[in-house]
Amino acid sequence: MRTSSRSARQEARPALRVVQSASPADRRILVIVADASFRETVVRLLALDGFEARGTVERQEALACLETGDFGLVLCEESETGTEGGGLPAHLRRERPEIGVVLLVSEERAEQAHLHVPALADDLLLKPRCRDDLRLTIHRALAQARLRIENRELRESLDLEGERHVRELSRSVRSVERAYRLALESLVAALDAREGETHRHSRRVAEYAGRLADALGVSEGEKRDMFHGALLHDLGKIGIPDSILLKPAPLTNDEWRIMRSHPRLGYNIVRGLPGLRAAAECVIGHHERWDGGGYPLGFAGEELPRAARVVAVADAIDAMSVRRPYRDPLPFDRFVAELVQNRGTQFDPEVVDVALQLFRGWADLHPDAQAWREVAESAASHARFEPPAREAA
Numbered sequence: 001m002r003t004s005s006r007s008a009r010q011e012a013r014p015a016l017r018v019v020q021s022a023s024p025a026d027r028r029i030l031v032i033v034a035d036a037s038f039r040e041t042v043v044r045l046l047a048l049d050g051f052e053a054r055g056t057v058e059r060q061e062a063l064a065c066l067e068t069g070d071f072g073l074v075l076c077e078e079s080e081t082g083t084e085g086g087g088l089p090a091h092l093r094r095e096r097p098e099i100g101v102v103l104l105v106s107e108e109r110a111e112q113a114h115l116h117v118p119a120l121a122d123d124l125l126l127k128p129r130c131r132d133d134l135r136l137t138i139h140r141a142l143a144q145a146r147l148r149i150e151n152r153e154l155r156e157s158l159d160l161e162g163e164r165h166v167r168e169l170s171r172s173v174r175s176v177e178r179a180y181r182l183a184l185e186s187l188v189a190a191l192d193a194r195e196g197e198t199h200r201h202s203r204r205v206a207e208y209a210g211r212l213a214d215a216l217g218v219s220e221g222e223k224r225d226m227f228h229g230a231l232l233h234d235l236g237k238i239g240i241p242d243s244i245l246l247k248p249a250p251l252t253n254d255e256w257r258i259m260r261s262h263p264r265l266g267y268n269i270v271r272g273l274p275g276l277r278a279a280a281e282c283v284i285g286h287h288e289r290w291d292g293g294g295y296p297l298g299f300a301g302e303e304l305p306r307a308a309r310v311v312a313v314a315d316a317i318d319a320m321s322v323r324r325p326y327r328d329p330l331p332f333d334r335f336v337a338e339l340v341q342n343r344g345t346q347f348d349p350e351v352v353d354v355a356l357q358l359f360r361g362w363a364d365l366h367p368d369a370q371a372w373r374e375v376a377e378s379a380a381s382h383a384r385f386e387p388p389a390r391e392a393a
C-alpha cells in the first residue's frame with residue numbers, strides 16, 4: 001500500500017483554501033481501485049487538490065482504515081456494489097453513514113450506476129475522465145455526508161425531545177386521571193352515605209365490574225368506562241327524595257315511578273362530564289334487561305353496550321347480597337340461583353357465566369366478608385354455581 005505525498009505544486013498553494021472541511025477526516029480519502037496505475041493517478045490528483053489520499057485494493061485493509069475514523073470519504077469502483085449484500089458501499093451506509101462514498105464508473109455503466117445514488121453512494125465519477133470533475137464531486141459528496149450526519153443528529157435530538165414530552169404528558173394525564181377519579185369517588189361516597197346501609201354500594205359495584213372486565217378480557221379503555229359507569233350508576237338518586245330513597249317499606253306505584261327516573265337523571269348529569277360519555281351509557285343502562293323488558297330505554301341484547309350489561313350484573317349482585325332499607329340480603333345460594341334463573345332473560349348470559357366463576361372470591365369486597373366466605377365455600381352452594389348447560393345450537 002502506498003501513501004500519497006504532497007507535491008511541490010500542492011505545497012505552493014494553500015490547501016485549506018480548497019478544502020474547507022468540518023473535520024480533518026474530510027481531507028482524508030481512501031481510494032479503492034484494482035488497477036494500480038489508475039489508483040496512483042487518482043491518489044496524485046487528489047493530493048494536488050489538497051486531499052490526503054491513500055490507495056488500496058485489499059478489502060480487509062480498507063475496512064481497517066475506515067474503522068480508525070480518519071477517513072471522510074471512499075472512492076471505489078462501482079463493481080463493489082455488485083458483491084454480496086451491496087459490498088463495501090452498503091456496509092458503509094449501514095455502519096458508517098458519516099463517510100461519503102463516490103463510485104468510479106465506466107461510461108457504459110453510468111446510467112445503471114445512477115440507481116445507487118443516494119442509497120449506496122453520494123455521487124459518481126466517470127472513468128477515465130474523472131480528473132475534470134474530481135475536485136467538485138469529492139466536495140459535493142463530503143457535503144452530502146455532513147448533511148446526512150446533521151440530519152441524523154437532528155432526528156435523534158428530536159426523538160429524545162419527543163420521548164421526554166410523551167413521558168411528561170403521560171405523567172400529567174395519569175395525575176389528572178387520579179385526581180378525576182378521586183373527585184368522582186368523593187361525589188359517589190356522599191351519595192352512598194345518604195343511603196346509610198348501602199354505604200359503599202357504588203364502590204363495590206365498580207370493583208365487581210372491574211373484575212368482570214378483566215375476566216372478559218376487555219380493552220383498558222372499555223374497562224375504564226365500565227369502572228366509571230359502575231361507580232356513577234346510581235348518581236341520579238341524588239334527585240330522589242329521602243322519603244322514597246330511604247323508605248323502610250315497599251314503594252307504591254307512584255314512588256316506583258319516581259325511583260325509576262334515577263338512571264335518566266344520572267345520565268343527564270354524567271354525559272356532560274368530560275371523558276364520561278361511555279360511562280353515561282352504563283348509567284342509563286344499568287336497569288335495562290337482556291330481554292328488552294327493562295327501563296328506561298327498553299333496549300334488548302346487544303343493543304345495550306357490553307359495559308352497561310356488565311354494570312347491570314354487578315349492581316344486581318351487590319343489591320341482592322347486601323341489606324337494603326326495605327329488605328334483608330338474600331342468602332348467598334338464593335341470589336346465585338336468581339342470577340342463574342335470570343341468565344338470558346334479565347342478564348347477559350356471558351356476563352352471568354363469568355360472574356359465577358368469579359364471585360366466590362369476592363368476599364374481600366363484601367361488607368360481611370366472613371358470612372360471604374362461609375356460604376360461598378359451603379358444599380351446598382357449590383352445586384348452584386355451575387352455569388346451566390348451554391342450549392343446543
Ligand SMILES: [Fe+2]
Pocket residue numbers: 233234262286287
Ligand atoms: Fe340503580
Ligand SMILES: [Fe+2]
Pocket residue numbers: 201233234315319
Ligand atoms: Fe345500584
